[in-house]
Amino acid sequence: MEPFTTLTGVAAPLLRPNIDTDLIIPKQFLKTLVRSGLGRNLFHEIRYDAAGAELSDFVLNREPYRRASILLAGPNFGCGSSREHAPWALKDFGIRAILAPSFADIFYTNCFANGLLPVQLPMEAIEALAAAAGPLTVDLAAQEVRSGGLCYAFEIEPARKAVLLEGLDEIKRTEANLADITRYEAHRRSEAPWLEIRNH
Amino acid sequence: MSPRTLYDKIWDEHMVAVRSDGSSLLYIDRHLVHEVTSPQAFEGLREAGRPLRRPNAILSVADHNVPTIDREKGIADETCRLQVEALEANVKAYGVPYLPLLDDRQGIVHVVGPEQGFTLPGTTIVCGDSHTSTHGAFGALAFGIGTSEVEHVMATQTLPQRKSKNLRVRFEGALPPGLGAKDLALALIGRIGTAGGTGHVMEFTGAAVRALSMEGRMTLCNMSIEGGARSGLVAPDETTFAYLQGRAMAPQDALWDQALAHWRTLVSDEDAAFETDVVLDVSALAPQVTWGTSPQWVTDIAGRVPDPERVASEDDRQAMRRALDYMDLKPGTPIADIPLQAVFIGSCTNGRIEDLREAAAVARGRKVAAGLRALVVPGSGLVKRQAEAEGLDRIFLEAGFEWRQPGCSMCLGMNDDRLDEGVRCASTSNRNFEGRQGRGSRTHLVSPGMAAAAAVTGHFTDVRRLMGI
Numbered sequence: 001m002e003p004f005t006t007l008t009g010v011a012a013p014l015l016r017p018n019i020d021t022d023l024i025i026p027k028q029f030l031k032t033l034v035r036s037g038l039g040r041n042l043f044h045e046i047r048y049d050a051a052g053a054e055l056s057d058f059v060l061n062r063e064p065y066r067r068a069s070i071l072l073a074g075p076n077f078g079c080g081s082s083r084e085h086a087p088w089a090l091k092d093f094g095i096r097a098i099l100a101p102s103f104a105d106i107f108y109t110n111c112f113a114n115g116l117l118p119v120q121l122p123m124e125a126i127e128a129l130a131a132a133a134g135p136l137t138v139d140l141a142a143q144e145v146r147s148g149g150l151c152y153a154f155e156i157e158p159a160r161k162a163v164l165l166e167g168l169d170e171i172k173r174t175e176a177n178l179a180d181i182t183r184y185e186a187h188r189r190s191e192a193p194w195l196e197i198r199n200h
Numbered sequence: 201m202s203p204r205t206l207y208d209k210i211w212d213e214h215m216v217a218v219r220s221d222g223s224s225l226l227y228i229d230r231h232l233v234h235e236v237t238s239p240q241a242f243e244g245l246r247e248a249g250r251p252l253r254r255p256n257a258i259l260s261v262a263d264h265n266v267p268t269i270d271r272e273k274g275i276a277d278e279t280c281r282l283q284v285e286a287l288e289a290n291v292k293a294y295g296v297p298y299l300p301l302l303d304d305r306q307g308i309v310h311v312v313g314p315e316q317g318f319t320l321p322g323t324t325i326v327c328g329d330s331h332t333s334t335h336g337a338f339g340a341l342a343f344g345i346g347t348s349e350v351e352h353v354m355a356t357q358t359l360p361q362r363k364s365k366n367l368r369v370r371f372e373g374a375l376p377p378g379l380g381a382k383d384l385a386l387a388l389i390g391r392i393g394t395a396g397g398t399g400h401v402m403e404f405t406g407a408a409v410r411a412l413s414m415e416g417r418m419t420l421c422n423m424s425i426e427g428g429a430r431s432g433l434v435a436p437d438e439t440t441f442a443y444l445q446g447r448a449m450a451p452q453d454a455l456w457d458q459a460l461a462h463w464r465t466l467v468s469d470e471d472a473a474f475e476t477d478v479v480l481d482v483s484a485l486a487p488q489v490t491w492g493t494s495p496q497w498v499t500d501i502a503g504r505v506p507d508p509e510r511v512a513s514e515d516d517r518q519a520m521r522r523a524l525d526y527m528d529l530k531p532g533t534p535i536a537d538i539p540l541q542a543v544f545i546g547s548c549t550n551g552r553i554e555d556l557r558e559a560a561a562v563a564r565g566r567k568v569a570a571g572l573r574a575l576v577v578p579g580s581g582l583v584k585r586q587a588e589a590e591g592l593d594r595i596f597l598e599a600g601f602e603w604r605q606p607g608c609s610m611c612l613g614m615n616d617d618r619l620d621e622g623v624r625c626a627s628t629s630n631r632n633f634e635g636r637q638g639r640g641s642r643t644h645l646v647s648p649g650m651a652a653a654a655a656v657t658g659h660f661t662d663v664r665r666l667m668g669i
Contacts, residue, residue, distance in 0.1 A: 017519050018394055018494050022633045027614045031265060031279040033239040033286055035347075045635045050621065074515065076395040079428070080631060081612075082330040083237065084346035105364075105398060105430050106330060106344055113348035123515070157362070159221035170348070171250070174356045177225055180217040181358055184227055194451035194459035195229055195323065197256050 002115045003167035007096050008137040009069030011147070012059045013130035019073055020080035021107060025089040038085055039092030060093070070138065072130050073100040075123065078107025087114045097138045099126055099145065112160050113170065119145060125152045140165060203469035205366045206435050207401045210341040210466070214324050216358055226361045228353050229323040230340075232309045233260040233296065235287040236614070237328030241351035242290040252294045253357045259318050259449075260291050261299040263308045265614040268577050268604035271301060280615060294354075307580020307606040310334040310548035314418065315582055317447025321436040321463040326353055330425045331548045331630065337417035338444070339436035339466045341401070344425065365475040367400035367429065368468075371408035373483030378664035380558065381416035382550060382628070382647035384408065384480075385423035386488035390498040392478060397429030400476060403468060404434050408482050414443040415554045422549045426495040426630055435467045489535050489626075489660055490645040492523040493634050499535060501650070501662045507531035526634055527642050528622070535660050538644070542625035543574040543655040544637070545601075545648055547611040550628035551579025553586050555648040559628075560592040562652035562666055568600035569658030575602050575617065577609040599656065613638050626654035 029041045047058045054061045060068065071090070077100040078086060087110045090098070097117040111118045117140060121129075129136060129147050136147040140161065145152045162168065188195065204212070216225040238260075245252060252258075265280040275281035284301065291298040299305045305312065310331050313319040319335045325342035326332060328350045335342035349359055371384055389396070402424045404417075412420065417434045424432030434440075441460060444450045451459045486500035497520075499506070508520035508531065524531065529538070545551075545559050556578065568574045576596050578584035584606055587593055593603045610617040611629035613636075619625055621640030628651050629636075632643040646654065649663035656666070 015515075016522070017515060020631075020633045022612075022631070022636050026635055026639075027612050030236050030614065031283050033243070033283065035240050045639055050639065074519075076398070076428070079394055080330065080425075080633060082328060082332075082344035082346055084240075084328075084348060087346075102395060102398065104395070104428065106346060110346035110348065113346060157222075159219075159223045159360075162221060170360060171248070171352050171355050174225060174352065174358060174360065177217050177219070177358070178356075180225070181227070181356060184216045185357075188227070192459075192462065194455040195320070197318075197449055 001167040001169060004096065004115055004117050004140055004164040006137065006139045006141070007069060008135055010064050010067050011070035011072050011129060011136040012065040012068035013072045014059055015072065015074045015126065015130060017074035018076045018079055021078055021083050021086040022080055024078070024086040025083065030083060030085055035088050036092060038089035039094065042089040042093045067094070069094050069096050070136055071095050071098045072126050073098060075101040077103050079104040082106045084110045084113070087111050087116050091116055099129065101126060112163055115164065115167065117164055119154050121145065121152050121154055203471040203473070205468040205472040205474065206339060206403055206433055206466055207341065207366055208472070210322055210324065211363060213322065223360045223362060225358045226324060227358055228326055229257065230318060230325040231258045231353050232313055232325065232327035232332065233258050233350070234264055234309050234329065235262045235283045236264045237347050238290065238350055239283065239286045240347045241354060242294070244351040245354055250355045252296070252354045255295040256297065257357065258296045259313065259316065260287065260296050261306055261309055261312055262287055262301055264608045264612070266301060266607040267615055268607050268609050268617055271605050277616065304581035304585060307583065308548045308551060308608055310422065311551055311579035311583065314338065314414070315447070315580060317444055317450030320444070320450065321440060322466050326359065331422050333424045333430065333432045334418050334422040334548055336421040336424065336432040337414060337434050338440055339433060339463070341431055341433070343430040364430070365400045366473070367397055367402045367476040367478065368474040369402055369404050370477070370479045371404070371406035372479060372481045373408065374411070375408045375482050376485060378649065378667055378669045379485055379487060380647050380649070381412055381419035383485055383488045384482060385420050386490065386495065386498045386645060387482070387485055388478070388480060389423065389427045389495045391480060392427055394426060394494050394496045395428045397424060397427040400429050401431045401433060402427065402429040404432060409434060410437065413554060414439060415552045418552070419549055423630055436463050487647060487650050487663055489650065490632050491527065491529060491535065492520065493526055493632055494523070495630070495632060495645060497523060501535055501660060503535050505529045505531055505533045505535070537659060539624070539659050540626050540654050541572055541623045542619055543572065543651050544610040544625055544627040544629060545575065545651050546577030546579065546609055547629040548579065549630045550648050551577060551583065553583050555628065556583065556587045556592050559648040559652035560595045562649055562663060563599040563601065563656060564595050566599055566656040568655050572655060572658055574600065574655040575604060575610060577604040578606045580606050601655065610637055612636060626651045626660065
């Protein structure tokens with residue numbers, strides 16, 4: 001996976017609370033068999049009209065936000081459906097970091113599997129960064145967000161930070177524990193034999 | 201050992217390793233797989249040349265984008281068909297157990313798992329679907345995951361996890377007649393908000409929960425994700441054991457006795473610590489109806505659409521204004537005066553036999569209101585067969601409802617079961633998000649009885665009035 005170190009770019013403000021994954025990528029685009037190509041459908045229902053023409057008041061249809069690599073959002077971003085198509089669509093559009101006061105659990109985890117950085121900052125900080133409207137820098141190693149004279153520190157769990165900084169493959173990491181898994185399975189078979197499924 | 205919650209116990213029992221970075225590797229007992237969130241996971245395995253570690257720990261079925269009408273003729277929509285065909289090819293290549301589309305056991309993954317006895321107390325269960333929380337009704341730690349995690353489980357039968365906090369919900373008092381688990385769930389989410397349970401596992405306790413059937417408990421746990429909690433839990437009891445005994449994939453004979461002895465230990469210890477406690481008195485609860493575009497925006501049948509201008513925070517005011525604009529509702533409108541054009545009865549929340557019985561009891565001898573379209577979609581082929589054996593299909597058809605084949609259907613409209621722009625629907629599903637049931641459609645979440653009452657009167661009506669309660 002592509003590592004995430006420092007990112008400087010345009011930050012698009014979409015400050016609504018509770019932006020759900022249905023809004024990020026609607027159901028009709030979940031029929032794909034691949035991970036790529038969803039960027040054009042990101043926020044489809046609020047980005048295009050029913051005929052498919054761009055809605056001029058939507059932030060990602062305006063300059064300079066068409067080139068946004070950072071999203072500023074309200075609390076509980078990514079709630080609802082577990083669809084990983086949401087981070088796939090954001091990434092395919094070019095978004096690599098999302099700054100919000102809080103994230104839904106499943107979406108938050110899905111970001112790390114795709115090299116996306118979700119940054120938790122208080123709403124006042126998000127609003128100040130949106131008002132500053134200048135280029136924004138997200139520095140993961142330093143755990144800082146900077147824009148003009150503004151600078152905010154953020155928290156992130158060390159294990160998750162390492163996954164992004166080094167672009168680690170989670171499955172490969174877990175394979176280092178294969179002996180533990182095999183031992184656990186043998187133990188379970190003797191302690192809880194009713195768990196073996198016989199009637200498929 | 202210090203007192204532990206039910207969640208703590210299941211967690212401890214599934215710990216494979218604590219890694220040097222502080223994260224834990226949790227063993228996964230059961231994995232449910234469907235057509236929408238699995239193709240990229242199978243592809244990932246294939247590209248890396250990795251085997252699938254335990255094909256027998258998986259149960260797979262197509263549910264999200266299957267047609268609910270004329271299924272015997274195949275899937276007309278090409279993209280839907282390709283996805284189902286991809287699932288069929290993948291499960292064949294990897295030797296994964298699969299319930300075919302025309303099999304009676306096919307249905308919504310969260311209806312099928314419990315029905316087959318695949319879902320068992322004390323297990324860890326995952327699925328690439330947020331409503332996996334449903335299975336917590338059995339005292340299983342069950343949660344929705346993304347496709348990368350689906351691949352991770354296929355390859356290693358484990359997941360790197362961080363421990364959640366414990367949240368206890370105590371429903372005090374007895375639920376009044378005519379109300380059910382859906383009302384409990386909506387009232388709770390109205391209280392704590394859609395992010396209220398974020399970072400937590402919710403355990404549901406109290407007399408009102410003990411009194412619920414397994415199906416009611418599934419409805420309640422199903423909605424815990426709408427309150428922000430990836431998992432909901434109900435400690436298993438005699439109701440649970442009676443439901444499971446004799447199910448196709450449940451243990452039998454000596455293994456059943458052994459399992460039962462273990463399952464009886466699956467309760468939170470008396471002095472176990474919960475980080476958060478929520479108490480809700482339900483003895484005076486009235487049927488719940490959502491009015492907005494988030495499940496937290498809910499009131500009861502006697503309520504009115506709220507006024508955003510009375511809300512303190514500017515952010516909340518704006519969000520509510522936007523919701524009312526989308527829903528085309530004016531502040532102060534009585535809920536009972538809201539007219540409907542569609543009704544959907546089904547989904548992993550309310551597509552089980554008791555849900556259909558509840559709706560049929562209201563529909564019996566009545567007619568669907570003029571100009572209203574009403575759909576009944578059983579949660580599985582077995583639910584459909586049972587309903588037909590009881591004559592529920594005749595009741596629905598005579599009342600003017602459509603009687604369909606099982607699937608996720610209009611809960612999210614991945615198949616052809618979608619609402620047109622501007623259409624207002626009373627739905628027994630779980631999400632009233634913008635565009636959820638079709639672009640520009642308007643969803644109100646209710647119980648099956650309330651949905652049927654809305655169907656036969658054309659507007660929201662207190663189901664208790666129609667039932668003579």
